[in-house]
Amino acid sequence: MSSDFNILADAADDESLDNHRNAPRPDPACLYGLVGDVARAGSETTEANPYAVAANFIAFMSCAVGRGPYMPVGNTWHxxxxxxxxxxxSGRGRKGDAVSLLRRIEHALEALSKDASPQVHSGGLSSREGLVYLIHDGYTEGKEEVPAILDKRLLVIESEFANVLHQGRREGNTLSAALRDGWDGVSMRPATKSNRLWATDPHIAMIGAVTPSELLGLMASRELKNGFANRFLMFWAERTKMLAFPRATRQEDVDALAQRVLEVLQFCQAERWADKDHMRVELSQDARKRYEVLYYGELNDNSAGERITALIERRAPMLLRLAMLFALCDKTATVEVHHINAALAWVRYSVESVKFIFASAADEVKAAETTETAQAILAFLAERGQATRSELSKDCFKGHKTKAILDAAIDELLACNPPQIVVETVARPKGATGTPIKIYKPAAKSAKCAKREEPLGFAGDSVVRTDSETCETSPDGDTSFRTVRTVREAPDAAQARTNAHSSLVSHISQSTFEMVAATSAVEGF
Structure with missing residues (x-):
């Protein structure tokens, strides 16, 4: 007993030095429905990670269903x-093994129906022109007219994703911009006057594989700022067991899975790849309530710091896309709560993976302390009404917070969407010397509300504006321009909920969120 006590005492003394953590542990809820069945079939007798198998299959299905199924969000179809x-x-990720079953299912599917399977490209990408060439609208070569590729469904398997990052570093290379367009679904126009290749209404999905050292070494800051990196759902996965003699999945099991895939694609009418937006997918009332709670909470939580937040910026649209796909795999056009929950499991898995790869354990400890400090400031200002920075330091924290942590917490509260506090500059009394005094107040109680940043994500919870970030194509069929996301004005009730549910309150219990959602009217996206 004494030795156990000594161990605990030593651990407490050395706690500041022990910042190790576990690798991301995905929730089994990720393996929902058909996706889960494929994952288990591909991993039971091999060293492939089941979640990696599932992720690859998700990318394949997201491509195969085509642009027929859509979800209306505001004025855009997604x-x-x-x-x-x-x-x-390298060697432990078993990235190649995770793709193997997918290729077998694809071949079996093609044997069942030539129109069901999308085009799969695994030869590597080098440029925007090369990507567009795979799904081009036709072009003239000399006197010869090259016919268009009508089926715009394209699955890109980039087993060496480092190649894509290398290409992005080359002067004048626009591959990363083309991939951003591909994720958004906007038509790809020529990047130069001399190039006449373009592709209208592309439907591109992608599977990439990379080592952490390659990703950290090659990911430039511009990939974080221009939205390239956060269009990828990143996940950490390595083998979960060792098998000296792995066995292939039985062919009868592959054929059975291919048949189920075909049934899903027939439900989606994927063979009608020339037709777009012919199947509307919507959230059930309960699913809308569930999504609303998540949207005002963790889907817009920015407490992990600026770098991590930039990498997980698209949590909301990714969740909706995944939920829609899970519903389609159930052969229904209605997204239910269990589809939202399965999609949420993937989003959380990705968030934890991004933190694990891009932030050290010490970074996470610092981010947690900053968030805790910010919450304490909110509570103090709610009671006091206002305070200077000096008063926050002395009266709220008794001088026990460092300047760096206090400043980081204040910055976090000011940068929330919407801001949780505002800062006002007040002149010193007449005759007094020194710089003007800055006073911090809760945002809701300030008569001079600071200029607010627009909320993130898909939900229309702010005034009408046009975002500079490209998104999906317009439903009117005009593909001549890169369209942008439009967000509608929310009623006062929705805005009040936004003020109440900042990115910080994602740390409140889930039951509290659900109680709020149950008593709130759902205003739509």
């Missing part, structure tokens, strides 16, 4: 396209 990025150490 489809299922997913970019999945498998991250694992």
């Amino acid at each position: 489809h299922t396209r997913m970019f999945m990025l498998h991250i694992g150490r």
Whole structure:
């Protein structure tokens, strides 16, 4: 007993030095329905990670269903396209094994129906022109007219994703911009006057594989700022067991899975790849309530710090795309709560993976302390009404918070969407010397509300504006321009909920969120 006590005492003394953590542990809820059945079939007798098998299959299905199924969000129609990025150490990630069953299912599906399976490209990408060439609208070569590729469904398997990052570093290379367009679904126009290749209404999904060292070494800051990186659902996955003699999945099981895939694609009418937006997918009333709670909470939580937040910025649209795909795999056009929950499991898995790869354990400890400090400031200002920075330091924290942590917490509260506090500059009394005094107040109680940043994500919870970030194509069929996301003005009730449910309150219990959602009227997206 004494030795156990000594161990605990030593651990407490050395707690500040022990910042180790576990690798991301996905929730079994990720393996929902058909996706889960494929994952188990591909991993039971091999060393492939079941979640990696599932992720690859998700990308395949998100491509195969095509642009027929759509979900209306505001004034844009959204489809299922997913970019999945498998991250694992060389040799231990078993990234190739995770794709093997998918290729077998694809071949079996093609044997059942030539129109069901999308085009699969695994030869590597080098440029925007090369990508567009795979799904081009036709072009003239000399006197010869090259006919268009009518089926715009394209699954790109980039087993060496480092190649894509390398290409993005080349002067004048626009591959990363083309991939952003592909995720958004906007038509790809020529990048130069001399190039006349273009592709209208592309439907591109992607499977990438990379080691953590390659990703960290090659991911430039511009990939974080221009939205390239956060279009990928990144996940950490390595082998979960060792088998000296792995066995292939039985062919009869592959054929059975291919038949189920075909039934899903027939439900989606995927063979009508020339027709777009012919199957409307909507959330059930309960699913809308569930999504609303998540949207005002963890889907817009920015407490992990600026770098991590930039990498997980598209949690909301990814969740909706995944939920829509899970519903379609159940052969229904109605997204239910269990589809939202399965999609949420993937989003959380990706968030934890991004934190594990891009932030050290010490970074996470610092981010947690910053968030805790911010919550304490909110509570103090709610009671006091206002305070200077000096008063926050002395009266709220008794001088026990460092300047760096206090400033980081204040910045986090000011940068929330919407801001949780505002800062006002007040002149010193007449005759007094020194710089003006800054006073911090809760945002809701300030008569001079600070200029608010627009909320993130898909939900229309702010005034009408046009975002500079490209999204999906317009439903009117005009593909001449890169369309942008439009967000509608929310009623006062929705805005009040936004003020109440900041990115910080994602740390409140789920039961509290659900109680709020149950008593709130759902205003739509």
